[in-house]
Amino acid sequence: MSEKRDGLVWSSGVAWVVSTRGKASNLYPLTRGFAPPNPNPQMLRPVRPAPPRAFLFPLGRYAVNVGYWKDPYLDYFVRLPKERKAPEISRGYYARVQGVGRLLKAFLQKTECNCQIINLGAGMDTLFWKLKDENLLPIKYFEVDFPSIVTRKIHNIKSKPPLSKPIMESHSGESLLMDAHSLDSSRYAIVGADLRELPKLEEKLKKCNMDPDLPTLLLAECVLIYMTQDHSANLLKWVAGMFQAAMFINYEQVNMSDRFGQIMVENLQSRKCSLVGVDDCRSLDSQKERFLQNGWETANAIDMMKAYNCLPKDDVRRIEALEFLDEKELLEQLMQHYCLCWATKDSSNLGEDMLWQGSP
Numbered sequence: 524m525s526e527k528r529d530g531l532v533w534s535s536g537v538a539w540v541v542s543t544r545g546k547a548s549n550l551y552p553l554t555r556g557f558a559p560p561n562p563n564p565q566m567l568r569p570v571r572p573a574p575p576r577a578f579l580f581p582l583g584r585y586a587v588n589v590g591y592w593k594d595p596y597l598d599y600f601v602r603l604p605k606e607r608k609a610p611e612i613s614r615g616y617y618a619r620v621q622g623v624g625r626l627l628k629a630f631l632q633k634t635e636c637n638c639q640i641i642n643l644g645a646g647m648d649t650l651f652w653k654l655k656d657e658n659l660l661p662i663k664y665f666e667v668d669f670p671s672i673v674t675r676k677i678h679n680i681k682s683k684p685p686l687s688k689p690i691m692e693s694h695s696g697e698s699l700l701m702d703a704h705s706l707d708s709s710r711y712a713i714v715g716a717d718l719r720e721l722p723k724l725e726e727k728l729k730k731c732n733m734d735p736d737l738p739t740l741l742l743a744e745c746v747l748i749y750m751t752q753d754h755s756a757n758l759l760k761w762v763a764g765m766f767q768a769a770m771f772i773n774y775e776q777v778n779m780s781d782r783f784g785q786i787m788v789e790n791l792q793s794r795k796c797s798l799v800g801v802d803d804c805r806s807l808d809s810q811k812e813r814f815l816q817n818g819w820e821t822a823n824a825i826d827m828m829k830a831y832n833c834l835p836k837d838d839v840r841r842i843e844a845l846e847f848l849d850e851k852e853l854l855e856q857l858m859q860h861y862c863l864c865w866a867t868k869d870s871s872n873l874g875e876d877m878l879w880q881g882s883p
């Protein structure tokens with residue numbers, strides 16, 4: 524890790540932004556493992572996102588180990604990174620997990636869990652298992668990702684009883700359906716599909732009993748930026764047209780046209796890895812606008828600094844005591860480049876209650 528100027532380096536399969544405003548050790552994860560070290564141009568083509576291994580990296584595994592939040596399942600999907608992560612990074616993950624969790628729980632409460640959740644580009648996400656433990660499972664929980672990722676996830680599920688048992692326990696009726704690229708049980712389904720190929724995606728989800736009449740929560744965390752504006756617009760339009768009542772939570776980069784954001788983008792481009800959806804990540808307004816232009820009735824967006832400042836003070840005090848952070852400014856800079864955006868359809872039933880509670 525020799526670069527000390529503003530720039531980007533590869534380490535542990537993650538692109539990191541180096542800022543001269545802090546110490547050389549203050550590195551920001553640009554994405555959650557979009558590309559491997561020594562990137563192979565074949566893997567970094569803008570149209571096809573990176574191969575499975577590249578996406579499996581951090582997922583906040585280090586932060587969980589230090590105690591920022593609990594996730595007993597992450598261990599079964601992601602190995603603990605060998606090197607220490609900067610506290611800014613762990614606090615960023617914490618803000619994201621808490622922020623998304625807060626919106627998600629508001630939706631589950633509002634619908635009394637009579638709903639479905641579709642996690643788009645879910646990767647190795649463990650939300651299904653955590654909701655089961657909290658007795659908050661929706662009627663059905665779906666995950667979608669590329670077939671290669673799904674195959675890997677299914678392998679983990681099959682080979683690790685703490686992952687397979689909750690699926691079996693929540694399953695009723697006929698035998699559970701499973702092949703290399705999909706698994707379909709009563710409460711959990713994982714589908715190998717490309718989010719840019721909507722007719723096939725729809726067919727596969729319907730085969731797993733996706734119900735257009737149920738209130739539906741769509742979740743996309745660090746996913747849309749890897750799709751062109753047209754592809755993500757089509758996806759948002761498809762969702763808005765498919766479900767009577769829906770909420771979409773999107774977590775990803777924002778403020779990508781300021782200096783810091785541009786450095787992130789330029790450095791990736793110089794390595795032939797373009798974030799093809801970055802134009803929608805220009806600002807909070809551009810994040811909201813794409814929902815409003817594609818069939819959604821309400822859209823809200825906040826940067827992660829705002830989200831962090833709205834989290835319960837006692838828990839924030841707890842996590843801030845876990846690791847010493849000497850430069851708050853660096854944390855703010857990082858948090859201002861990620862956002863939470865949520866949009867609703869059928870706002871008479873869902874919308875206004877989903878406002879960010881506790882906004883200053």
Ligand SMILES: C[S@@+](CC[C@H](N)C(=O)[O-])C[C@H]1O[C@@H](n2cnc3c(N)ncnc32)[C@H](O)[C@@H]1O
Binds near residue numbers: 644745
């Ligand atoms: C950076 S990872 C985020 C994973 C997960 N959402 C999380 O936050 O841990 C992006 C994920 O989106 C998936 N993805 C990107 N484009 C996709 C597409 N067109 N179709 C299906 N999955 C896609 C990738 O395979 C990857 O698992």
